[in-house]
Amino acid sequence: MELTAGVPAPSGSNVAKPSRFRSPLESAGTPLQAGPVQSEDAGFQAGPPAVAFRQVSKTYADGTRALSEVSLSVAHGEMVAIVGPSGCGKSTLLRLASGLSVPSGGTIDVSPGNLGYVFQDATLLPWRTVQRNVELLAELADVPKKERARLAAEAIELTGLTGFEQHRPRALSGGMRMRVSLARALTMRPRVFLFDEPFGALDEITRERLNGELLDLFAKEHFAGVFVTHSVSEAAFLASRVVVMSPRPGRIVAEVRVPFGYPRSPELRFEPDFAQLAGQISAYLRGKAV
């Protein structure tokens, strides 16, 4: 099992690596550090990154410093999870990446193409049926009716919503609503997917099931994903890299490489290696690097 901390960006890219990210893990000489780390990194170095934050800061009008000099890059086909205490600016990162908000300092590059954004709540339009909700984005993009019906049908199939097309959101459970939200984003075939704690409000069983389904989608669609969560185990289960952020103003305090390959089975959560990794991330989260 390999674990690397303090590797904010692929070394091949032109992203500057602030030296303070070279942090605690190596110097502490942890026994977790083992194995061919370099060869793993190599996989993420091909081509320009899908998303690159360079020294990004965000200060709100009222003087609140949400983010301080965050540098992070996400490669195509990579799933990166961001964990941090509430108010650490992890959602702000996504708002900045999507252009919903502008940074006060630094630059953000997102590769061209459609962007998928899944919000904390399902943000469905309650007066529309599942079918019409899934079609919404294509409709706003003026995709012809037939084409968007086809796109919606595909996304509905992918997310296991078949049979629920004519239901209204009110009639669905929280987990089903999230599936509709995912399906809606999928219709646009995004190359970059931003997830803002999408499963935070769900019960644990539903959340774990949706984690599995999300990984299936990830395997099929090969998008680059940035997944914000406050759940360490969710982050470790989904991502190939977990970024840990500090409380406000948000900074990256560590990056942890997740050594497990895909596909991942739900049982992974009960492996000792997984528990050790989660413990490691938690330690960073609590500011107690080991």
Added chain:
Amino acid sequence: MSVQLDQLTVDKVAPEADAPRSTVRKRHRTVRIVAPMVVFVAVIGIWLFVSYVLLDSSRRFLMPPPQSVVQVGFFETANLTEILHALWSTTQVAIVGLAISMAIGTLVAVAMSQAIWVESAIYPWAVVLQTIPILAIVPLIGFWFQYGFNSRVLICVLISLFPIITNTLFGLKSVDRSHHDLFTLQRASRWKRFFKLQLPSALPATVTGWRIAAGLSVVGAIVGDFFFRQGEPGIGRLIDDYLSGLQTQQLFGAIILSSLLGLTVFWIFGFLGRVLVGSWHDSQQTRELE
């Protein structure tokens, strides 16, 4: 972690002591019909008690017993025709007034929602309109617009406009921020945002505004009747006349039918609300006592 699963499953399941669902529902329905009937019978009882026990026969005209109200007010064709005729005249005033209010109120609210300066310019005056004691300007309205149909309609409009503006505006402005974000991400035009998001979101609040305004419009029409006595006599004028003539049986009959008008308006708008938003919005659900 070793959890003793069999201990967890023993965890007690609440005993299903309830009667089968259909029986419960039937009982609720019976209660819903019987309980108001009991109140009705009680009110009639008190009415009879006042008529026959508290009032001696020489003063019984102050509160004629219900059966004589029904007999004189409703079964004497001349009286009934007179009352219904006046009621229809008032109803026309109320309908025209309400229609004008709905049109103007919706347009004003939409304009206010689209530009902050329009809202800032108009809102204080809408509040002023609401706070003017309508009776204080009734003489002026008569002085300017004569004492007929138009003046009566104008009073209806003045009295019912405000709730339409405020409720519609509230609905248009209280769209979820995340829904707005969703549309922003898709670069939706102002029109698409308005027709596909704001307008449908506002509908439940708008319908509530209509219902309040409809009730006020009936009140406004009857108030107008009292003051403006030209043209077709309305129910307000008739009530006034019955009072001066001490025709209390007809007076009670007219009051009861006026109340029925109010009730009908309330019912119509309740029905309209259920048709428009009942399938997706909780406020318009038929109440199920469960």
